[in-house]
Amino acid sequence: MITHGLSGFAAVVLAGGQATRLGGFDKASIEVGGRTLLALALDAVVDAAEVVVVGATVPTERPVTFVLEEPRHGGPVAGLLTGRDALLRTPPTLAVLAVDMPRFDHASLRRLQEAAVGHDGAVLVDDGGRRQLAFVVETARLDAVRPGLEDQHGMSVRALLDGLDLAEVPAVGREARDIDTWADLRDAGD
Template structure:
């Protein structure tokens, strides 16, 4: 069951990298059961947050059908996921949210209780999901109040979300089932996701 949305939490879907192992395709827009992967992810993530946006660069018109604000990276940012998180934190603050929850756009089935569990564990520091595979740094909850500290870390050269979470003292929230965190990095991953959907 999906936890009720919190107006204190804004959501951000990180649309990801260049998809070089997928022939340059936008991984979140690949077909999964007749719908883009992103559509599946939004079905599960949207009910958990009070407001929602996409973090993306390039031609943003490709995302118009989803009806969500699309946030390009700040022009003075370092690029990569942390630029998206910084843009998302500004978006969250402008809407009166205290937290920003993030997921990657190419993981079709984020846990239905992801935000509620991260919110329960977070304090002044962020919280991130962890599984048997390790930390899932793009499935995280970032306090809006930490934006200045995150910006300082980025200025010091920190580019990895995992490293940034560590430096900010993030709480780790264990999830026993890692299926909700599986993203699509290769054609084999996409084939596995399609088989999993067909069997569900």
């Protein structure tokens, strides 16, 4: 159970998807408002003691560790666990964010951290109640539900976290919107 929400965390940014609906274009390098999606994601986790980006290495303004998920293109659970394994230290809590959520920011993360106190973590939910790839979780609890390598490929994050007590935090404004298509990118500038 998380007993404090605002300190002692590391972050994993998931940027290793195939972006098939974007023709395979690297999402981390897409710009919204003159900044890359990766730069926006790194701004959201600016207070993290350590950041691992799961995806291809690209230039950043901040020091981060880049890794590729194992198995390659194994899905978000494989990416999350590869990122967790790349951390130099085991933090009390872990923030996880998909790179394609340009409106999720530092204030969004703080709301998740505050809501996680007294729970195993907290997850952002959209207007329809669907959990998003933006959450915080107690690292020890994540480690306790970790599947074997052979079970990670294609596993959903929802299935991975299903047994955990996660507070659901409703999205404010457009912070739960992600960029999966060119139309999403066009609308992200509004």
